[in-house]
Amino acid sequence: MIAFLSINAQWVLFSTMILGMASGMIGTLAYWKRQSLMSDALSHAALPGVVIAFAILGVKNLSLMIGGAVISALLGALLIQWIRSSSRVKEDTAMGMILSVFFGLGIMLLTIVNRTAGGNQSGLDAFIFGQAASMIRTDLYMMLFLAFLVILVVFIGFKEWKLYLFDPEFAKGLGLSTRWMDNLYLGVLVLVIVIGIQAVGVILMSALLIIPAVSARYWTHSFKWMIMLSAFFGGASGMFGTLISTLGKGWPTGPFIVVSSSALFIISLLFGAQKGLLIKAVQFQMQKKELTQSWSANAVLKEGE
Amino acid sequence: MGYTAWILLTASLVGLSCGLIGVFLILRKMAMMADAISHTVLLGIVMAFLVTRELSGGHMLIGAIMAGLLTALLVQWFHSLGVQQDASIGVVFTTLFAVGVILISTKVGNAHLDVKHALMGEITFVPWNLVSLPWIGEIPEATFILSLVLAIVLLSILIFYKEWKITSFDPALAASLGIPVVLMHYLFMSLVSITTVAAFDAVGAIMVVAMLITPAAAAYMWTDRLSVMLLLSGTFGVFSAFVGYYVAVWLDTSISASMAFATGLVFMISFLCSPKHGLLAKYIRPFMVPSE
Numbered sequence: 001m002i003a004f005l006s007i008n009a010q011w012v013l014f015s016t017m018i019l020g021m022a023s024g025m026i027g028t029l030a031y032w033k034r035q036s037l038m039s040d041a042l043s044h045a046a047l048p049g050v051v052i053a054f055a056i057l058g059v060k061n062l063s064l065m066i067g068g069a070v071i072s073a074l075l076g077a078l079l080i081q082w083i084r085s086s087s088r089v090k091e092d093t094a095m096g097m098i099l100s101v102f103f104g105l106g107i108m109l110l111t112i113v114n115r116t117a118g119g120n121q122s123g124l125d126a127f128i129f130g131q132a133a134s135m136i137r138t139d140l141y142m143m144l145f146l147a148f149l150v151i152l153v154v155f156i157g158f159k160e161w162k163l164y165l166f167d168p169e170f171a172k173g174l175g176l177s178t179r180w181m182d183n184l185y186l187g188v189l190v191l192v193i194v195i196g197i198q199a200v201g202v203i204l205m206s207a208l209l210i211i212p213a214v215s216a217r218y219w220t221h222s223f224k225w226m227i228m229l230s231a232f233f234g235g236a237s238g239m240f241g242t243l244i245s246t247l248g249k250g251w252p253t254g255p256f257i258v259v260s261s262s263a264l265f266i267i268s269l270l271f272g273a274q275k276g277l278l279i280k281a282v283q284f285q286m287q288k289k290e291l292t293q294s295w296s297a298n299a300v301l302k303e304g305e
Numbered sequence: 306m307g308y309t310a311w312i313l314l315t316a317s318l319v320g321l322s323c324g325l326i327g328v329f330l331i332l333r334k335m336a337m338m339a340d341a342i343s344h345t346v347l348l349g350i351v352m353a354f355l356v357t358r359e360l361s362g363g364h365m366l367i368g369a370i371m372a373g374l375l376t377a378l379l380v381q382w383f384h385s386l387g388v389q390q391d392a393s394i395g396v397v398f399t400t401l402f403a404v405g406v407i408l409i410s411t412k413v414g415n416a417h418l419d420v421k422h423a424l425m426g427e428i429t430f431v432p433w434n435l436v437s438l439p440w441i442g443e444i445p446e447a448t449f450i451l452s453l454v455l456a457i458v459l460l461s462i463l464i465f466y467k468e469w470k471i472t473s474f475d476p477a478l479a480a481s482l483g484i485p486v487v488l489m490h491y492l493f494m495s496l497v498s499i500t501t502v503a504a505f506d507a508v509g510a511i512m513v514v515a516m517l518i519t520p521a522a523a524a525y526m527w528t529d530r531l532s533v534m535l536l537l538s539g540t541f542g543v544f545s546a547f548v549g550y551y552v553a554v555w556l557d558t559s560i561s562a563s564m565a566f567a568t569g570l571v572f573m574i575s576f577l578c579s580p581k582h583g584l585l586a587k588y589i590r591p592f593m594v595p596s597e
Binding site for chain 1: 519
C-alpha cells in the first residue's frame with residue numbers, strides 16, 4: 001500500500017511515525033510524572049505564539065513558528081506554575097484557565113490575521129486540527145530532526161529519567177539536579193508538542209502524548225518496556241492515522257491519528273498481558289476455582305472429623 | 306430589541322450560567338472535567354444531528370447530556386481499572402472529540418454544522434435564528450435556551466444549596482449525613498453538560514472552558530464564603546462578556562475569543578490585587594500595622 005503513495009506522501013508518513021514515537025516516549029515520562037493533562041494545556045497555549053510568529057513574518061515559516069510556539073507554551077507553563085505556587089488556586093484550575101484563555105487569545109489573533117493577510121492564511125487553520133499532507137519537504141526535515149533529538153535525549157538520559165521519575169530523593173542524593181531535570185523535562189515536552197502541532201493540531205496533540213503511554217501500561221510493569229511499547233503504539237497510530245486521512249480529500253490528520261491510537265488502547269485494555277480485562281477475568285476465574293476447591297476440601301475434612 | 310442588545314444579552318446569560326456552575330467545578334476540583342465535557346459535547350451534538358437530521362435545540366440538549374454523562378462514566382470506569390485520573394480524562398475526551406470531528410468532516414460536512422463553528426461559536430448569528438413564543442413574541446433561539454438553562458441551574462442551586470455545599474467541601478461528611486453523593490455527582494455532571502451545550506452555540510467548545518473556570522477562580526481569590534463567591538463569579542462572567550464584546554468590536558475579531566481573553570484579564574487583576582489572597586497583598590501585609 002505504501003508503494004502507491006507519492007514520494008512526498010511517503011515522507012509525510014515517515015515523519016508522523018517518528019513524531020508518534022517521540023511523543024509516545026515523552027508521554028510515558030508525563031504519565032509517571034502524573035502530568036498527562038499538562039500536555040493538553042501547553043499545546044493549546046502554543047497557539048498564540050504560532051499566530052504571532054506568522055503575523056510578524058507574513059508568510060509561513062516553520063522554524064520561526066516553532067520558536068513562537070515554544071515561547072508561548074513555556075510562558076503558559078510558567079504562568080501555571082506561578083498561579084499554583086503563589087495563590088490558593090489548584091493546579092487543574094490553573095491549567096484549565098491557561099488552556100482556554102491562551103486559546104482564546106490565539107483565536108482572536110488568528111481572526112485578525114485571517115482578515116488582514118488575505119489569501120495566504122490557508123496554512124494557518126491547519127494548526128488547529130493538523131494537516132500533515134500540506135507540509136513541505138523542508139518542514140518535514142526540520143520536524144524529523146527535532147523528533148530524533150527528543151528521542152536521543154530520552155535514550156541517553158534513560159537511567160537519569162528513571163531515577164528522576166521514581167525516586168527523586170535518591171536522585172538528589174546521587175547529585176542529580178532535580179531543577180535541571182525539571183527544566184529538561186519541560187523542554188522536551190514542549191518540543192514534542194510544538195513539532196506535533198502541525199501534524200496533529202493544537203487540540204488533539206495531547207492525545208498523542210497520553211493514549212500510547214496509557215495503552216503501554218496494560219502490557220508491562222517495566223519502565224524500559226513501557227517506553228518502547230509506548231513509542232511503538234505512538235508510531236503505529238501516527239502511521240495508520242496519516243494513511244487513513246489520505247483516503248479522503250481535505251480530511252484532517254489529527255483526529256484519525258487519535259482514533260487509531262484509541263483503537264490500540266481498546267485492544268490493550270482488553271487483551272493487555274499485565275492488567276488487561278481478559279487476563280484479569282481469567283485470573284479471577286482461576287482463583288475462584290482454587291478457592292472453591294480448597295473450601296470443598298476443607299468441608300470434606302470437617303465432615304470426616 | 307436591537308442586534309447589539311441581543312448579543313450582549315446572550316453573552317451575559319452565558320457568563321452568568323457558566324460563572325455559577327464554575328464555582329462548584331472549582332470547589333470540587335473538577336476543572337479539567339469541564340474541559341473534557343466541553344469537548345465531548347461536540348460528539349453529542351453531531352450524533353443528535355446525524356439521527357434527527359436537524360439542528361434543533363431540544364435534540365442537541367439531549368445529545369449533549371448523554372455525551373457529558375458518557376464522559377463522566379467512562380472516566381470513572383477507566384479510573385477504576387487502574388488508569389490515573391487525569392490520564393483517563395485525557396484518553397476519553399480526546400477520543401470522543403476526535404470521533405466528533407471525523408464525523409463532521411466526513412459525514413456532516415458543509416451542512417449547518419462545521420468544525421470552526423463548533424470551536425469558536427457563532428454569536429454573531431444568534432440574533433437571526435428566531436423562535437416565536439407565546440406571550441413573549443419572537444426571540445433568538447440561543448437566548449431562549451440559555452435563559453431556560455440558567456433557570457434550571459439557579460433552581461437546582463437554590464433547592465440543593467446545602468447539599469451542594471456539603472458535598473463540595475466534605476464528601477465524607479455528606480455521605481455520613483445520608484446525602485446521595487453519587488447521585489449529586491451525576492446531577493452536577495448533567496448541569497455542566499447542559500450549560501456547556503447551551504453556551505456552545507454562542508462561544509464554542511474551548512472558550513466555554515474559560516467562561517466556566519476563570520470567573521469562578523477569580524471570585525475564589527476574593528472571598529471565603531460560598532454565597533459571595535457565587536455572586537462574584539456570576540458578576541465577573543457578565544462583566545467579561547461585556548468587555549469581550551466591546552474589545553471584539555473595537556479590534557474587529559472573534560467575540561467569543563475576546564470574551565475568553567477578558568475572563569483571563571479579570572483573573573489576572575484578582576490574582577494580583579485581591580486584598581485577601583492576592584499577590585500584592587501578600588507582599589504588603591507584613592509592612593502594615595496590625596489593627597489591634
